[in-house]
Structure formats: C-alpha cells, structure tokens
Amino acid sequence: MSILIRDVQVEGDVTQVYIEGNRIAEIGRKREADIVIDGKGKIALPGFVNLHTHAAMTLFRGWGDDLDLSTWLETKIRPVEAKLTPDDVYWGTKLACLEMIKTGTTTFNDMYFHMDAAAKAVKEMGLRAFLAEGIVDLNDAERAAKQLRTAEEIYRRIEGMKMDRITPVLGPHAIYTVSKDSLLRIRELADKTGSLIHTHLSETKREVDDCVTETGVRPAKYLESIGFLAKDVIAAHGCWLDPSEIELLARTGTRVAHCPVSNMKLSTGQAMPYAAMKEAAVVMGLGTDGAASNNNLDMFETMKVAALLQKYAHHDPTVLPAIEAFQLANFGGARALGIDAGLIGVDRLADIILVDPRRPELTPRHEDLSNWVYSAHGNVVDTMICDGVVLMRGRRVRGEADILEKAAGVARNLVSRL
Amino acid sequence: MSILIRDVQVEGDVTQVYIEGNRIAEIGRKREADIVIDGKGKIALPGFVNLHTHAAMTLFRGWGDDLDLSTWLETKIRPVEAKLTPDDVYWGTKLACLEMIKTGTTTFNDMYFHMDAAAKAVKEMGLRAFLAEGIVDLNDAERAAKQLRTAEEIYRRIEGMKMDRITPVLGPHAIYTVSKDSLLRIRELADKTGSLIHTHLSETKREVDDCVTETGVRPAKYLESIGFLAKDVIAAHGCWLDPSEIELLARTGTRVAHCPVSNMKLSTGQAMPYAAMKEAAVVMGLGTDGAASNNNLDMFETMKVAALLQKYAHHDPTVLPAIEAFQLANFGGARALGIDAGLIGVDRLADIILVDPRRPELTPRHEDLSNWVYSAHGNVVDTMICDGVVLMRGRRVRGEADILEKAAGVARNLVSRL
Numbered sequence: 001m002s003i004l005i006r007d008v009q010v011e012g013d014v015t016q017v018y019i020e021g022n023r024i025a026e027i028g029r030k031r032e033a034d035i036v037i038d039g040k041g042k043i044a045l046p047g048f049v050n051l052h053t054h055a056a057m058t059l060f061r062g063w064g065d066d067l068d069l070s071t072w073l074e075t076k077i078r079p080v081e082a083k084l085t086p087d088d089v090y091w092g093t094k095l096a097c098l099e100m101i102k103t104g105t106t107t108f109n110d111m112y113f114h115m116d117a118a119a120k121a122v123k124e125m126g127l128r129a130f131l132a133e134g135i136v137d138l139n140d141a142e143r144a145a146k147q148l149r150t151a152e153e154i155y156r157r158i159e160g161m162k163m164d165r166i167t168p169v170l171g172p173h174a175i176y177t178v179s180k181d182s183l184l185r186i187r188e189l190a191d192k193t194g195s196l197i198h199t200h201l202s203e204t205k206r207e208v209d210d211c212v213t214e215t216g217v218r219p220a221k222y223l224e225s226i227g228f229l230a231k232d233v234i235a236a237h238g239c240w241l242d243p244s245e246i247e248l249l250a251r252t253g254t255r256v257a258h259c260p261v262s263n264m265k266l267s268t269g270q271a272m273p274y275a276a277m278k279e280a281a282v283v284m285g286l287g288t289d290g291a292a293s294n295n296n297l298d299m300f301e302t303m304k305v306a307a308l309l310q311k312y313a314h315h316d317p318t319v320l321p322a323i324e325a326f327q328l329a330n331f332g333g334a335r336a337l338g339i340d341a342g343l344i345g346v347d348r349l350a351d352i353i354l355v356d357p358r359r360p361e362l363t364p365r366h367e368d369l370s371n372w373v374y375s376a377h378g379n380v381v382d383t384m385i386c387d388g389v390v391l392m393r394g395r396r397v398r399g400e401a402d403i404l405e406k407a408a409g410v411a412r413n414l415v416s417r418l
Numbered sequence: 419m420s421i422l423i424r425d426v427q428v429e430g431d432v433t434q435v436y437i438e439g440n441r442i443a444e445i446g447r448k449r450e451a452d453i454v455i456d457g458k459g460k461i462a463l464p465g466f467v468n469l470h471t472h473a474a475m476t477l478f479r480g481w482g483d484d485l486d487l488s489t490w491l492e493t494k495i496r497p498v499e500a501k502l503t504p505d506d507v508y509w510g511t512k513l514a515c516l517e518m519i520k521t522g523t524t525t526f527n528d529m530y531f532h533m534d535a536a537a538k539a540v541k542e543m544g545l546r547a548f549l550a551e552g553i554v555d556l557n558d559a560e561r562a563a564k565q566l567r568t569a570e571e572i573y574r575r576i577e578g579m580k581m582d583r584i585t586p587v588l589g590p591h592a593i594y595t596v597s598k599d600s601l602l603r604i605r606e607l608a609d610k611t612g613s614l615i616h617t618h619l620s621e622t623k624r625e626v627d628d629c630v631t632e633t634g635v636r637p638a639k640y641l642e643s644i645g646f647l648a649k650d651v652i653a654a655h656g657c658w659l660d661p662s663e664i665e666l667l668a669r670t671g672t673r674v675a676h677c678p679v680s681n682m683k684l685s686t687g688q689a690m691p692y693a694a695m696k697e698a699a700v701v702m703g704l705g706t707d708g709a710a711s712n713n714n715l716d717m718f719e720t721m722k723v724a725a726l727l728q729k730y731a732h733h734d735p736t737v738l739p740a741i742e743a744f745q746l747a748n749f750g751g752a753r754a755l756g757i758d759a760g761l762i763g764v765d766r767l768a769d770i771i772l773v774d775p776r777r778p779e780l781t782p783r784h785e786d787l788s789n790w791v792y793s794a795h796g797n798v799v800d801t802m803i804c805d806g807v808v809l810m811r812g813r814r815v816r817g818e819a820d821i822l823e824k825a826a827g828v829a830r831n832l833v834s835r836l
Binding site: 058059060061062063065066067068069072095098099102103261263264265266267269271291294295296297298301304305307308309311312314315316317318321322358359360361363364365366367368370371374375377378379400401403404407408411412415 | 476477478479480481483484485486487490513516517520521679681682683684685687689709712713714715716719722723725726727729730732733734735736739740776777778779781782783784785786788789792793795796797818819821822825826829830833
C-alpha cells in the first residue's frame, strides 16, 4: 500500500511525501500511489507521542474533580476501578484512541488493567501503542505472585498479536505500591525479554518522604540502588527529583514523561525540574496522564501547559521555549520509546498529521511553531496517518458515533454499579 | 426580531429559549419566532466575558515568544506598536472578534490604541465590547495633555455611535506609565461620565517594588490613597496583591481580571491570590490578555489554566473548582462590567452559546460542568447569539475567509515596516 501527500508544507517547503508500507519512502518527487491526499495549504507535522497515559480512564472523565489526591483515589477512582471489566477497558481505550486520533497523537504509552482488551481496541483503531498491565502488589507476596502471573500472561497475549505497532510493556505502578521483590523480578524479565518498563516516579512529596523514611534514600536513588534504573525505564512525573537523582537518571539513561496538566490539577506541589534535566541531558517526553486527572488527551494543550508551567516555576519566561515543547511532544517521546518516529524524514515511520492553518487562532503566521504550541488545540488536525494507514481525513474517523455511544453507556453503567 | 432555540438543554433540562430584541423574553414555551434554531442534543451556556484583553494584538500572535518581559516589550512589541495604524487595529480587532465568536466569547473588555477603529470592527462583527483607548503619559505633562485629549475624543466618538453593545471606557495603562495628575483627571472624568476605568495593577514584582520605592506604599494602596479605586475600576492581573491590598479592593469594590495564561507565559512570578480574594468577596473575572502574551483568546483554555494555576500555587487541588472557574468566566465578568449577562435567564441579555457535546473529549458526561472547564476548548461552540443576533451557526461566521486574509496581510506588512 502506498500514499502520496501532494503539495504539502514540510518544515517551510511545499513538497510531496510518499509513503510505502508503514514508512516514509521518499520526500520531494510526485509519484503514483494507491491513495493520493491533497495537502495543498496544509502543513505536515510528526504525530505526537503521548509518553504517559491511562487510556481507558477516559471513562472517568469528570468523575471526581477538585478533590485532594487521597479523597479522589479512595472515594472516586478506586471504587470504580474495582468494578472495571475487560469490556469497560476495551470501550474506554476505543474512546481514548478516537480522542487521540482527533487531536494528533499517533503513539501512546499506556498503563492500565485488562490490557489485552486495550490491545484489541488499539488494533482496531490503528494507533501505535505501548501497553503495560499495571502491577500493584501492595507488598503482599501472594498478591505479587498473582499480579506478576497476570501481567506476564497479558504480556504474552499482546506479543502473540504480532503487530509491529502494538508493543507489550512491563508496568510496575510505583515504588509505594510495588515491593522490592517484584521490582527485581520485573527488572529480570525486562533484561530477558528486552521489554520496556513503564512506572511512576517522584510524583508527590509524600512519595519522597515515605521512601526516605523507609529506605533512607530518595526514590530514584532507591531504584538505582536495587539495579532497577536503565534506559528501558520510562518514569512518569519526576516532579520532586533532586539534583543527585537527576544525575542518576541521566547516567542510567532512564526516560522521564513530564505531565504538567495532571501535576497541576492534582497539585503535586512542584514542577518537574526541566532546566536541570535538560542540562543533564535526561531523555524526556510529554504525557497527558489519564483523562481522570487532566481531563483530556490533547497533546497541543499539554505542550502549552508544559511551557507555561516551566516558565512559571523557574521564574523565567525563556525556559522551555516553543521549539523544545514541540520536540518533547513528538521526537522526545519517540526517542524515549525507541521508535523511528517524531520526525518527518525518509525511512521514518509514517506517523504524520496534517494541520490546516486557515483558522483565526493560527492567523497571522509570524512563526508556525509558536502557533502550534501556544495557539492551537487538537482540533486543528485535519488528517492523520499512522503506521502508513490513513486514520482520519477531514476530521472524520470511521465508527466515531458508535464509539461515543458505547463508551458513554459503559461509563454510565460503571458508576451506576457503585 | 425574535429567535426561538428549540429543544435545547439549559442547566440540565431540555427547554425552549425565546429571544425578543436583545433580551431573553421567555424560557419554557414553544413560540413562533423570526428565526428558529434547532437545539436538539445541544446545550445552551451563557457566552463568556473576557475581562481583559488587547484585541488587536492578534496581529502580534507568535511575534516574539519565550523572551523576558523587557526584551519582549522593547525589541518586539513596542517597535511594532509604534507603527500601528487605525487600519491595522481595525483588522486586528476583526480577527480577534472572529476568534472570540468561534470560541464562545460574547463580551470583551479591551484596551488598546486607535479604539475608534476597533469600535468599527466590533460594530461589524456583532460582539459586545468595552473599549478603552490606552493612556500612557510616562510622567510627561505635554504627552499627558495630548493623550488625554485623544482619549477623550475617541471616547466621544465611540459614544457617538450610540450602540448599546459598544461602550467607551477610560484606559490609564498602569501606575508606572501614567502620572498621578493623569490618574486624578481620569478619576474625575469617570465620576462625571459614569464611565468604567480599565487598568493594569500589580502584574509584576518590579511594579510593586518601584511603587514602594517611589510612594512608600504598594500599588493598590497608592491608588486608594489618591482616591482612584472604586467599583468602576477593572484592574487586570493582581498577581502581587498582599492581604492589605485585597482588603482595599474589596472595600472599594474594585474589580479584578485574572489572566493566568499570560501571567505564566510572561512569568510574572506569582499567581493572583484567588483564595484570599474570594474570601474577601472581591468581584473577579477572567481575561485572556492579548494574543501576544497568551497566544489565543480561548476562554475555555483560560478557565482550565486558571483552575490549574490556582491549585498549583495554593498547593491545594480543591481551590478554584470547575464551578467557580466557569462562573468567573461568564457571570463574574458580567458583574464586573455591570451588564445583565453571564446567566441564561428571563430578561437577561441574549448572549448565548450552544455547545454540541457529541465529541470524544466531552464523553462520557458524568459532569457537564467539569467537561466545559477541564476537557473542552473553544471549538466545541457550534452556535453563538450576541445581543439577540445570531453571529455563528454550525461554526460558520460571515466573512471569515476575508478577515483571515486581510488580517494576515496587515500583520505581515506591519512587521515588514520595521
């Protein structure tokens, strides 16, 4: 299968983008293709990489806002999560994929439950995804054994789908919910299988304080001391990292997903120390976190809020300029996940969005990049190609009305079961 | 002229909204009307009130981001502003109105230059606006005389248009750009004419420090000491207000426009102390500020960022919950400006938007209000009625393509003159 995007603007020049299979095969020449997309007046950008989310939590969008973290978790989220079925996760993930397609995200790094059901949804929706079954053992050996068994089984099932664009990942939730033994076992599994590990790290001050009380060291140091950190680890948040921890992350190659909207909404109390992490060359990307704490999956918004938060937190408007926010949102995330995406170039994965700039909020065009980061929202995306397949044209996605109806029904039913 | 919005949801109930002239005349009964709008499946909300903006600065969108405030002003903004013509302001304001219509803002409080040209744009576009010619005398008596003459002349010209929905306002820029004599003269004029006053207050720490150095007191105290503060004053920002100043604002009835996006982008260093101001019952609303420091005029985004910033700054996720952000964005602003808008009710001004919730980011609907504040962007607005006139239906606005082209041309030309 081949696609030609005709007369589209790529980094300032109007050109032709030719896709063969799931890769960009040529840029510049007009060629025959199975599908021809008229890109006239539009701009091609790399699809976004959402480096940390819990996709099926779209079902809990607006279900408990403006609460403190423990009230939110204990009275709102855990009660509904306890009732979650694979079918719920399937429809929640379908809804998340639909929202991501409509806002320009081609790849997402997900951690949740019943991830084989999530994989089925992703397979149907056409996105690229890294899927981790969340592991939470609460220091209970029996529970740990069961959770690891389930996680391994789901890992194998997703692997068994043999789809390039769907990758199973190991998902220990966090140091405060997963025992040292389980973390060590997961490290072993990752070393054996070559899998990525997706976890949460240093999100709240309480996590740091408890870790220091229990282990004598801060969270990143604790993980490093047990040999857990490496370049296959993607750690979400990193709000409370201190300079010594940043150095550890840089040295071990650990990746960090900055989730500014969620951090502000849940009031984690401190912004990820971006400037120091950039200085130390930590590999970073941006994540929306789940829709329960954001409450959308729009990476355009996340780019802007990342830039705003870092400027605010550093008392310096020059920190995290538009170009860096943009690169974090696509190339940074792609690098973190080890995929050839996040750039439009020959031999790269064909994960591309087309934006139509003829809109009031994108006028004038003194600086397109500034417009993407500071002025746009996800609705500026007109067309999406992921893995060489057209998933949206003219903002139309196949099956949209059905997904909205089914996901809404599942969400209503889920909270009514409480 | 009459409008009937049929079968539309208002605060949870499906009903009929009947508009006669520029007011909501009846809610509940189906009636004959000149224009019938099918509201089935849609939700009617009060249009937003943008309590602080510089509309024509849309021309400078993306023209100098990620710079410190003085570099930004001195190398980017002031050089282009020095070249501004009435025609530039006319097209910049047209563009701003177009963007506001497409994102749900029915009323805006504007301060800029050549405001008679802005008024012409607003008249054509159909929005409700409060327009202040910015007064900047830099403590120069000759300049002050000239500026006040110009401002008064433009005030009279706008008044002479005799349009209910366009109100002239007095616009002393800020205490650091306007002399005490001019402030006193403006206070006199306001007392005589009943005009509102639109100014900036306590945006940066430098403003506070300089004021203390020069006058011995903080900015709000200084303004109060010269008899300037009253309930006709709308002060933008208020980032650095201290408790004694908050008490003064509450006592004098001074209104404050919170502009969280601009404050974060320019790194003003501190968030407006919302919780204390709410406690003191200060009348507050939300503003986008100009597109040069935001870089859009989307009040949906501003509601979300206001809630995020306040939670972050107060270290408390319960501060500024969705309902308060929503009310600040419409009723708060309307109250600050003294207009019968910001609520959908009989005898209120017919400033209404219709939102279509059948979208992925607004699914499920556990809590609509949460969806408007935390999940939506301006593009969810399908229909807008302002002052009893339909300005947008199905997201189509008359003359859109022409405005985009002309405003883009004017903006290009403006920077090329440098």
